[in-house]
Every structure is written in structure tokens, then in C-alpha cells.
Amino acid sequence: MKIISSPLELKNYLKNYNCSVGFVPTMGALHEGHISLIKKAKEQNDLVIVSIFLNPTQFLKDEDLDKYPKKDEADKKLCQLSGVDVLFFPHVDDIYAEDEVSVLAPKVRGYVLEGSSRPGHFNGVLTVVIKLLNIVNPTRAYFGKKDAQQLNLISLMVKQFFMSVEIVAVDTVREKDGLALSSRNAYLTPSQREEALKIASSLRNATVMVTRGVLDAKEIISGMREILSPLHIFYVEILNRDFNQLAHIEIGNTIILVEVKVGTTRLLDNIWL
CATH class of the missing domain: 3.40.50.620 (HUPs)
Known part of the structure; x- marks a missing residue:
């Protein structure tokens, strides 16, 4: 090299x-x-x-x-x-x-x-x-x-x-417990890292809702915010691939995005549907 x-x-x-x-x-x-x-x-x-x-x-x-x-x-x-x-x-x-x-x-x-x-x-x-x-x-x-x-x-x-x-x-690479790999994960204490798992959990929940036929963006976002509480949430958004807001999930053209603060560390993640 x-x-x-x-x-x-x-x-x-x-x-x-x-x-x-x-x-x-x-x-x-x-x-x-x-x-x-x-x-x-x-x-x-x-x-x-x-x-x-x-x-x-x-x-x-x-x-x-x-x-x-x-x-x-x-x-x-x-x-x-x-x-x-x-x-x-x-x-x-x-x-x-x-x-x-x-x-x-x-x-x-x-x-x-x-x-x-x-x-x-x-x-x-x-x-x-x-x-x-x-x-x-x-x-x-x-x-x-x-x-x-x-x-x-x-x-x-x-x-x-x-x-x-x-x-x-x-595609995003994750730890076995679902946490998306990031250089900033090094900032997290053990307890903060446990809190950070709420991010992946909220995205998994969104995926489950979609597979069950729930396509309303507001309903999915509300469910994600409940799981992310009490973390400081910068945003939870459902957009198409051109980054325009969606009222309903469009399979093959949707990104669900989240950014939160865990302690003093900003962490973001998403899923592509």
C-alpha cells in the first residue's frame, strides 16, 4: 500500500x-x-x-x-x-x-x-x-x-x-444488537450505548408496522417517537428518495430517518423501504 x-x-x-x-x-x-x-x-x-x-x-x-x-x-x-x-x-x-x-x-x-x-x-x-x-x-x-x-x-x-x-x-453495517456503526459511538458510555439501542428499535418497529399494512407516515412517526422517548429527538421523518416528505409509505421509494442526541453525542440512522 x-x-x-x-x-x-x-x-x-x-x-x-x-x-x-x-x-x-x-x-x-x-x-x-x-x-x-x-x-x-x-x-x-x-x-x-x-x-x-x-x-x-x-x-x-x-x-x-x-x-x-x-x-x-x-x-x-x-x-x-x-x-x-x-x-x-x-x-x-x-x-x-x-x-x-x-x-x-x-x-x-x-x-x-x-x-x-x-x-x-x-x-x-x-x-x-x-x-x-x-x-x-x-x-x-x-x-x-x-x-x-x-x-x-x-x-x-x-x-x-x-x-x-x-x-x-x-448498506449500513450494524452491531449484533442493531446499533449502526459510527466513529462517534466511541463517545458513548455503557449506559448511553444501551439508550442508543432505542434508535434501531424504533426503526425495527416502523418496519413491523409497514409489514402489517400500516402505511400512514404520521402513525409510524408517532410510534417511533414513543420508543425513542426520553431521548432528545432532532427529527423523525419519512421521505422519498428525492427527500420530499411522504404522507404514506411508498415501497421502493421511502427512507425513514431519525437523529437523536444520546448524552452529548448526535447519532443518526435510517432504513430504506
């Missing part, structure tokens, strides 16, 4: 390859969810590149940038064991300049759900993603379905900016 930190060096290195390139952008603190992205990239491409870059522009003031989990050496080993060909490990100064051109999230889709309580967050996400995609110029880039809003906005950006990369959505 080759480790490269300079964007120019990576671009020059890739000139030697005329093959399909799979790209997995991450912020580090890698877990099985990231490994699933790498595996999918390896299945579909000749060359696999992973980036580890803790992007400061997507963190708002007083958020957890300074305490975000960092496991650089473990991450490098994990990438090597997973068969990654190139690890892109840039510094902040490699990616950002003082007087920055930035990408703005859509005025509607970028400021609902997570964007409502974190205004400007998705500006930072889209800006760093377009930079990374332009550096790597991959055939395909891989993102997890757990961050459904992020996935939707990145796909929208790629479409509206006429970019040639294919965005591949990969």
Missing part, C-alpha cells in the same frame, strides 16, 4: 494507471462500516484509494472537531489489511487555502433534517468532497446509506455539476 499526502503527487501517481478507480473518502477512526465500502470498491474496480481527512469545514463552532476520534496508525494498518492500493492522507494545508472558493449546499435540501440544526454543515461536506473527487478523479466513489442526507446531496452535486464519477451507495 502506498501512502501519499500531496494532492499533486497523487494526481501524478495516478497518471501511470489506465484502469477503473474506486474511491472511499473517510474522516478516519475506521470501523467495519468503512471496510464494507472498501470491499465493495475492490469488487468493482482495479485500483482502490482511501482518503483519511478530518475535514474542519463541516464542523460548526463548539462541535467535536478537537475530540473527534483519531486512530491514524490503526487506520493505516486496517487499510493495508483490507487490500487498499493507495491511502491518501493529506494535511489541512494541502486541501484548503486562506481565500477559499466554496460549494454551497442547496437552499432547501441542505438546510432540513441535519442541516436544520447544523446550518452550513453541508457546505463543508460538499466542498471537501468535490475537492477530493477532483484530486482522485475516480470511476466510482463509495458512501454509506447511514448518512442518507449526505449521500443525497453528494449525488445531487455530481449530477448538477455534470461530473462523471458514479456514486455508489452501500
